[in-house]
Amino acid sequence: MAGTFLKKLKRGLFMTHTEFIEKVGETFQRSGPVAPEHIDRLEEALIAADAGVALSVRLADEIRGEVRAKRITTAEDLRPAVRRRLLELLSDADTGRRTSGTRPKITLVVGVNGTGKTTTVAKLAHRRIEAGSSVVLAAADTFRAAAVEQLKVWAERVGAPVVHQQEGADPAAVVYDAIAAAKSRNIDEVLIDTAGRLHTRANLMKELEKVKGIAAREVDGAPHEVLLVLDATTGSNGIEQAQQFGATAGVDGVVLTKLDGTAKGGVVLAIAGNLKLPVRWIGVGEGIDDLLPFDAEDFVDSLLDLKA
C-alpha cells in the first residue's frame, strides 16, 4: 500500500517539475558563490511554475536579502532556503481542519467549469468508502447536459447511492433530498457535486449560497467542508477563483487536479500565501484511486529535488 502510494505520488509529481528542474537544477547544483543571475533564474522558474509574479518576485527578493546578509553564501544553500520558505508558506496556510461529530457530514465540492469536480467527488467517495464510511452523492449539477449521468456512472463504480432530479432542477432541492436520504438511511456522509460556474457570474454564485444555506439549515454546522477544485494548468486566475468561491461558499481547502500532466500547479503557492487556503488533495489521473492526500513536503521536495 505504502509502495504504490509513493509510486503514484512520484508519477503524479514527476512531470510537474521536470522542466522546473532543468532550469533551476543547474543553479542549485553549482558549487561556489551565489551569482545574481542564479536568483534571477530562480525567480523566472517560479513564475514559469505559475507561482505568480508577485510571490516569485517577493521570494527572490528575500533570498537576495539573505545573500546580502551573508546567510546564504554558496549556490548549494539556495535550495534549502527556497524549500524552507515554500514549506512555511504552505504550513502557515494550513490552520487545521474543522472537526465535527455531526452526522451526516456534509462536503460541498465547487469550482469553475472543467476542473474535474465530478471525478473528484467520485474519487473522494471511493476513499471514504474504503475507509469504512457510508456515503451518498448529491448530483447538484443540474445544469450541464448529462452531468447527472456522469455522476451516476461513477457512483456505480464506487458503489455509492446517488440522489438526483431531472436536468434543470433546483440544486438546493437535490441537496435537501440527499440530506434527507442520508438521515433516514443513517448514512455517514453526503458529498455534493455542484455545477461548474465562472466565479464572475453573480447569479450562479448566489445559487451556491442557497445550496449552502439549505445544508446549514438541515444539518448542524453544515457544510462541514467546502472543497474548491482547481485545475493544475490554471494560471493566475486561480487566485481570483479561490477568492470569489471563498467569499461565497467559504472554501476550506483546495483539490489540485490534473497534476499528472506537465502543469506545475504553482498557483496553489500564491493561493496559500494570499488567502491562507491549504491544499487538501491532489488528482493524479483518471483512475478511481488517483486522488492522494496533499503532502507539502513531498510537493515541495518533488518540485525542488533533482533526483525524484
Added chain:
Amino acid sequence: MLEALQERLGRVTKTLRGEGHLTEYHVDTALREIRLALLEADVAVEVVTKFVARVRERALGGEVLTSVTPAQMVTKIVHDELVELLGGSTTELEFKGRPAVVMLVGLQGSGKTTTAAKMAKWIKEKKNLFPLLVPADTSRPAAREQLLVLGEQAKIPTVDTRDMDDPEEIARRALREASIKGYQVLIFDTAGRLHIDDELMDQLERLKEILKPKQILFVADAMTGQDAVRSARAYHQRLDITGVVLTKLDGDARGGAALSVREVVGRPIVFAGVGERLDGLEQFHPDRMAGRILGMGDVASLVERAQGVIDETKARKLEEKLRKNKFDLDDLRDQLKSLKKMGPLQSVMEMVPGMNKMMPKGGVTEGQERQLKRFSSCIDSMTPRERRHPQLLNGSRKRRIAKGSGTSVEEINRLLRQYGQMRKLMKRLGKADPKALKRQLGL
C-alpha cells in the same frame, strides 16, 4: 477580457505621455512594465521575452515618427505587435470537402464538447451548411450523452454512438453516414487527453489518418497559465493543428494563454468561447482583441452582434413610430428582446469604448439584466390592447398583470415610469435631427 493588462498598459502610456521624444531609457522603463503586465496576464515566459525584444527593436530602430508623441508611438508599436502576435487578421475557416471534417482536440475540461455543439450551430446559421455532430469521447462517463443532449438543443443531427467504444470505428461510421445522408461538415468530438499520454496521442494520429480532417482545432482554456505553451506545442507536433479555439473568455481570466498558444503554434485563433449558451461562440478578431487590450473598445464586434439580432424592417418601423411619437409597449418589448438576443448585457457593455471603465466590477449588470427580464414578462402578461394603449392600465389591470407575470404592482409602475421617461426622451429626439435618431437606433 485582458482588463488587467489593459489597465497596466494604460499606466505605462500615461507615464510616456507628454514626453517630447523617445529615449532608450523611456523605452526600457515602459518595456519593464509591459513585461510584468504580460507575465501577470499569464503569457508564457519565453513568449514574453520574444515579444518585448521585438517591441524594443522597433521602438529604437528608427521607426519613431517625428509627428507623433512617444506615448502614441509605443502604444502603436505594442498594439501592432500584439495584433501580429495574435495572428494578424481574422481567419475564415474553410469547410470545403465532402464532408469537411473538423476534429476537436485538447486537454480534459477545456470545453471541447460544448464547443462542438456551439460550432455546429454557428456553421449551420452563419455558413448555411449542414453539420453532423459525432460524439467520440468514449472515456469520460456520459460525454456522449452530453453531446446528444446539446445536439438536440441546438437542433443539429448527432450520431448516437453510445453502443460503440472504439473511436476509430466511430470515425468510419460517421464518415459513412455523412456521405450517405449528404452532410457537409462533420464535427468530431474527441476525448480529452494529456499531451504526454503517448498511447492516447497515438490514437489521435490514427483518427487523423482515417478522418483526413480539413481542420484540427486545439481547444484551449483561456484561464491556462504557463503550461499553455507546453500542451499546445506537444499537440501541434503530433497533429499539425490548423487552428485554436479559446474558451471561457467570458470570465475574468487575463487570457495570456491566447498569446502563448498563438506564438508556439503559429496557427490562428479562430473562435472565442463566451458563455455556456449555445450561441456563445464568436469569431476571433486579433485586431479587435489587441485594441481591447489597449483600451480602444470593440465597437466592430458590437455592431456585428447587433446586426445579427435587429431586424432591419422592424427597425425602420420603429423609427417611423418614434418620429410620430407612437412608441408603445409592444415596441419596448421588441427592444428588450433584441437586447436580450445580443447576449449577456455584461459582454455587450464590455465592447463599448469607455464603458469598461464606467462599469462597476462584478454583479450590478446581472441585476440590471434580471430587471430587463422582469420588465419583459410584465409586458408579456398584458393584452395587445394594453400594450398599444398603456393609459388603460388601472389598478385592477395592474394587479392582474402582476399576478400573471410573477411580478408586483410596484414593478409595473416602475416599468411605466421608465417607459414614460423613454417616450419623453424620444419625443425630443424625434423632433431633433433625424440623423441623430438613426444613430441612436443603430441604423
